[in-house]
Amino acid sequence: MSEGAADRLKRMTMRSWRRGTKEMDLILGPFAETHLAAMAPDALDLYDALLAENDQDLYPWITGAAHPPARFAGLVAEIAAFARAGRRTAS
DSSP states (O other), X not given: OOOOHHHXXXXXXXXXXXXXXXXXXHHHHHHHHHHGGGSOHHHHHHHXXXXXXXXXXXXXXXXXXXXXXXXXXXXXXXXXXXXXXXXXXXX
16 A cells, blocks of 8 residues: 555655654754745655665765755755754644
């Protein structure tokens, strides 16, 4: 049985809030709540792939301490800009 769209968004949002490190929870959780529902299917696929990455890699990518892989560069830049804007709740 395949995962429905609503279930997928719920799973991805929950995974964004329960990363394993509090720093990534506080970055990805609000981002997911604010942006996932409006994302195109290919963007959701990319975000889902990003969620499979380790927090020890993600945090330096988002903070600019390390360069993300090319396929994630645009998404990481979007998440980093969101985090810098200080958004902590869904709009």
